[in-house]
Amino acid sequence: MDIQLNIKRVLSEKTGLREFILEVPPEGMGDYAFPCFSLAKLRKQSPSIIATALAQEVGKIAGVSQIKAVGPYVNFFVDTTLLLTYTLNSILTAKEDYGTHPKTGKKVVSEYLSPNTNKPLHLGHLRNVSLGYSISRLCEALGHKVVQVNLMNDRGIHICKSMVAYKHFGNNKAPDIKSDHFVGNYYVLFNEKSKTHPELEEEAQQMLIAWEKGEKEIVDLWRKMNSWAEEGFMQTIRRLGIEFRKHYYESKFYFKGKKVVFEGLKQGLFEKDETGAVLVKLEQFGLPNKVLLRSDGTSVYMTQDIYLAILKHKEWKYDESLYVVASEQNMHFQQLFKILEIIKFPRAESLHHISYGMVLLPEGKMKSREGNVVDADELIDDMISLAQHEIMIRWKDITHEELMERARIIGIGALKFHLLKTDPLKDMVFDPKESISFDGETGPYVQYAHARAASILRKIGRTNGKKMVASLSKLHAPEEVAVAKLLAIYPDKVTAAAMQYKPSIIAHYLIELTHAFSSFYHECPVLDVGDEELRLARIALVMCVKQVQKNGLALLGIEAPEVM
RNA sequence: GGGCCCGUAGCCUAGCCUGGAUAGGGCAUCAGCCUUCUAUUUUUCAGAAGCAAGCUGGAGGUCGUGGGUUCGAAUCCCAUCGGGCCCGCCA
Numbered sequence: 001m002d003i004q005l006n007i008k009r010v011l012s013e014k015t016g017l018r019e020f021i022l023e024v025p026p027e028g029m030g031d032y033a034f035p036c037f038s039l040a041k042l043r044k045q046s047p048s049i050i051a052t053a054l055a056q057e058v059g060k061i062a063g064v065s066q067i068k069a070v071g072p073y074v075n076f077f078v079d080t081t082l083l084l085t086y087t088l089n090s091i092l093t094a095k096e097d098y099g100t101h102p103k104t105g106k107k108v109v110s111e112y113l114s115p116n117t118n119k120p121l122h123l124g125h126l127r128n129v130s131l132g133y134s135i136s137r138l139c140e141a142l143g144h145k146v147v148q149v150n151l152m153n154d155r156g157i158h159i160c161k162s163m164v165a166y167k168h169f170g171n172n173k174a175p176d177i178k179s180d181h182f183v184g185n186y187y188v189l190f191n192e193k194s195k196t197h198p199e200l201e202e203e204a205q206q207m208l209i210a211w212e213k214g215e216k217e218i219v220d221l222w223r224k225m226n227s228w229a230e231e232g233f234m235q236t237i238r239r240l241g242i243e244f245r246k247h248y249y250e251s252k253f254y255f256k257g258k259k260v261v262f263e264g265l266k267q268g269l270f271e272k273d274e275t276g277a278v279l280v281k282l283e284q285f286g287l288p289n290k291v292l293l294r295s296d297g298t299s300v301y302m303t304q305d306i307y308l309a310i311l312k313h314k315e316w317k318y319d320e321s322l323y324v325v326a327s328e329q330n331m332h333f334q335q336l337f338k339i340l341e342i343i344k345f346p347r348a349e350s351l352h353h354i355s356y357g358m359v360l361l362p363e364g365k366m367k368s369r370e371g372n373v374v375d376a377d378e379l380i381d382d383m384i385s386l387a388q389h390e391i392m393i394r395w396k397d398i399t400h401e402e403l404m405e406r407a408r409i410i411g412i413g414a415l416k417f418h419l420l421k422t423d424p425l426k427d428m429v430f431d432p433k434e435s436i437s438f439d440g441e442t443g444p445y446v447q448y449a450h451a452r453a454a455s456i457l458r459k460i461g462r463t464n465g466k467k468m469v470a471s472l473s474k475l476h477a478p479e480e481v482a483v484a485k486l487l488a489i490y491p492d493k494v495t496a497a498a499m500q501y502k503p504s505i506i507a508h509y510l511i512e513l514t515h516a517f518s519s520f521y522h523e524c525p526v527l528d529v530g531d532e533e534l535r536l537a538r539i540a541l542v543m544c545v546k547q548v549q550k551n552g553l554a555l556l557g558i559e560a561p562e563v564m
Numbered sequence: 565g566g567g568c569c570c571g572u573a574g575c576c577u578a579g580c581c582u583g584g585a586u587a588g589g590g591c592a593u594c595a596g597c598c599u600u601c602u603a604u605u606u607u608u609c610a611g612a613a614g615c616a617a618g619c620u621g622g623a624g625g626u627c628g629u630g631g632g633u634u635c636g637a638a639u640c641c642c643a644u645c646g647g648g649c650c651c652g653c654c655a
Contacts (some may be wrong), residue, residue: 026585028636035584037635047635071585116655191613250655286567291653301655311638330568331650357569358648390617422577426570433623439617440590441577448617500581508578511589522597522619564617 003063003078007032014054015039022076027224027420030068031485036073047072062357078483080481081473087488088394088472092465093545099494099551101143108144109316110136112324113237113244117154117229119184121236122431130419131356131503132208133242133557137504138498139322139553147316151308152227155251158187160207163221164200165190178377180232183225237552240412241557246315250304257303260310264343280339290335305336306343313347319524320350322501327355327425354501357427359419374430377480385412387444391564406561410444413558417443420556421507441511443558446549449514449521451564453546456526458562460539468540471533479520481540486513490548494555498526503556510552517545533547 004022011034012018025033026543036054040047048071055069066077071164091098112132114123136146165186175182194200210218237243243355261278264270270280270292278293292303312321323333333353341348387410391403398406421441422428439445490509526538 021582023584033585037584040635073585114600142601153655158655236639273652275653277654287651288567289652294653296653299652300653324576326649327569328649332655334568355569358649393615394617423570426577429576439615442590442617444617452618504578508589515589518618519620 003061003083004032006062007034007064007076011054013059020067025070025073026073029070030066031078032076034074034076035072036074040072047200060181067505071085071160080476080484081335084475084481084484085472085487087484088540088544089469091487092540095547096551096554098493098547101495103145104143106140106319107145107147107316108136108137108320108322109147109149109312109318110322110324111149111151111312112322113233113242114151114153114325115229115233116156117156117183117233118187119229120178120180120232123374123376123379124381126240126376127356127359127419127428128324128326128555129240129242130416131424133240134323134420134503134506134555135324135354135498136415137500137555137557138494138501138503141494142498144320147318148243149246151248151250151314152230153250155211155254156229157204157208159222159226160204160211161190161194162187163225164204164207165193166225167221167404168200168475168563169193175228178232178235179228180230180236180375181375183229183232187276201530216428236380239408240379240416241559243278248308248311251401253307254299254304256311257305257307258293258345260306261303264292266403269342277511280342281337282335282338285338287331287335287338290339292339293315302332302336302339305332306339309336309340309347310345313345318347320352321347322352324354325354329353329359332356336377342484344395349361350539353422356424359428365496380412380415383415384408387411387414389437390444394564409561410447411448411557411564413443413553415443416556416558417446417507421502421511423504424450424502441507443553444564446510446514446553447558447561448564449517449564450553450560452521452550453517454544454562456542457539457546459527460545463536463539467533468536471537472540474531474534474537475541477524479523480514480538483513483516483520483541483545486516487544487548489553497555506552506555510556513545513548513552 007022008020011020017039019453020034021040022032022034024031034054036050039045039050043050048069051069051072051074055067055074058067058074061067061076063079063082064076065079068075068077095098110132113125113129124551132148136148136375139146141462162183163186166183169185169189177185180353190200207218211222214386261270264280265272265278270278272278275295277291277295277299279291280290281289283289290302291300292306293299312318322358325333330353333351333355337351337353384407388403388407390410391398392405395403486505486509490513493505493509495502520541524538526535526542529535529538546560553560
């Protein structure tokens with residue numbers, strides 16, 4: 001039973017209003033509130049008089065225990081037993097599906113990660129994949145089918161730079177460290193050496209031309225180094241529990257966008273300037289014009305991105321396409337989407353750039369050329385070893401295997417949670433020391449509460465489900481009701497987070513729920529309470545909290561451990 | 565010069581799209597609960613210690629600034645300041 005809907009229906013009938021919003025009043029003043037200001041305007045009457053009259057008029061509403069006019073508001077108190085029974089029953093029935101929508105049949109392609117294959121992944125990529133994965137899961141929760149894909153930026157001058165350095169200083173060595181780091185070291189080396197040897201820059205340019213011509217020696221080297229880079233990336237994202245349905249390779253189709261550009265040129269959608277470059281006029285849309293083909297006829301990044309949008313649509317027949325890419329490319333995507341609209345691409349309206357802010361260090365922006373980046377692998381290792389330390393304080397006789405498994409879950413959970421709890425739009429300063437803290441609004445705080453719930457449930461053994469449900473009316477302590485009310489709004493939070501592409505909404509919800517659960521845990525004994533019915537009811541509440549925590553964490557790509 | 569984004573306590577952050585009742589949290593800090601220790605025959609009382617993934621409470625706020633719209637603005641509009649990102653042949 002949807003109590004909110006019942007209230008709305010009656011209000012709509014009594015007031016004649018079609019569209020209005022029920023508010024949630026401050027603590028203790030009720031569960032829903034109807035503000036009478038807009039009615040006051042219509043009826044030219046003081047809002048408090050209307051509220052008093054309306055409170056009398058509405059009479060009884062199913063699921064509502066009390067209706068009270070307070071100043072200009074009509075406040076509704078829901079029947080907590082009804083709410084509790086309804087909510088807990090839904091959770092116990094739906095289990096891992098609680099909070100998700102039925103299948104819509106819509107298909108969404110979600111592109112993220114998109115690394116350059118000349119250097120290892122860094123902190124910015126960790127924010128990217130955490131967001132990309134979580135948003136994909138959120139779209140699934142809306143009932144859509146989601147295809148997660150990655151684009152390898154595996155060609156271009158930056159790739160040739162590491163190749164040039166390897167050619168001169170690599171002695172044909174095979175990687176003796178993690179292979180993407182091995183490649184990245186040559187990129188750093190190139191930037192060092194080219195300061196005193198500017199001819200290396202020229203060599204890299206020549207190498208790019210040779211690569212495009214398909215010179216065997218160069219292509220072989222490229223293939224070898226790229227496979228090292230890719231192998232390294234896959235190791236890293238596998239640790240994070242991420243797997244792509246498909247990888248696209250820029251090198252395989254970067255030239256194909258030209259055809260689309262020529263077609264547009266023929267239709268008069270694009271034009272050639274005096275140097276022979278093809279460009280698209282976007283000034284009329286408030287955007288800068290964009291070159292689509294250089295005057296030498298070669299394609300630019302935009303050219304291939306146009307093609308990729310079309311290619312992905314051909315392959316997946318998507319209804320919606322997401323690009324999780326940092327905010328520095330906001331302009332690029334505005335231009336891309338506008339160009340696709342100009343060439344009448346059928347899904348031009350369903351493309352979304354999910355932009356996110358930079359991850360800054362306390363001392364400023366990361367520059368991979370200078371090597372002052374927070375390396376992704378190093379950071380993951382640091383998080384895991386910190387978690388390991390915390391576990392060892394509490395558990396002396398734990399096997400090494402068990403220790404490593406728990407440390408992985410907690411360390412990676414802490415990392416992802418930290419990156420996801422901030423609104424994606426905001427730049428964030430990443431202070432490694434602070435992020436590694438286990439206090440406050442963190443993943444481990446939520447995971448720990450989940451493990452405590454699991455521990456309670458382990459101790460009670462088997463329970464009779466029917467008896468449990470029948471005893472829910474026993475719950476009315478404020479801590480119990482507070483938890484149940486939060487459980488009831490979880491589905492709304494999922495919808496909001498998915499619609500706005502903001503996993504941070506889920507993260508904040510989980511903190512709130514866990515906080516309420518901790519208070520409950522502190523005030524209400526579960527195992528050792530005299531009343532058997534109350535015991536069963538509390539067990540049901542614990543089961544539901546555990547389920548919702550698990551569901552919410554899963555949407556963030558975080559595992560919920562049974563023990564910590 | 566132009567475009568986009570951000571500005572909420574010492575620090576971090578929610579709320580802004582869809583305007584309403586005391587602006588929610590967290591870190592750090594202070595006071596307790598709690599754990600351990602000291603003294604005491606024991607309890608109370610007292611004192612000390614505690615990097616405490618737990619709880620409660622206190623303190624901490626010009627919602628960058630100025631105007632406007634509105635019965636009502638953190639929220640909408642305009643201007644302005646500060647920070648970030650970007651601006652035709654980089655990706």
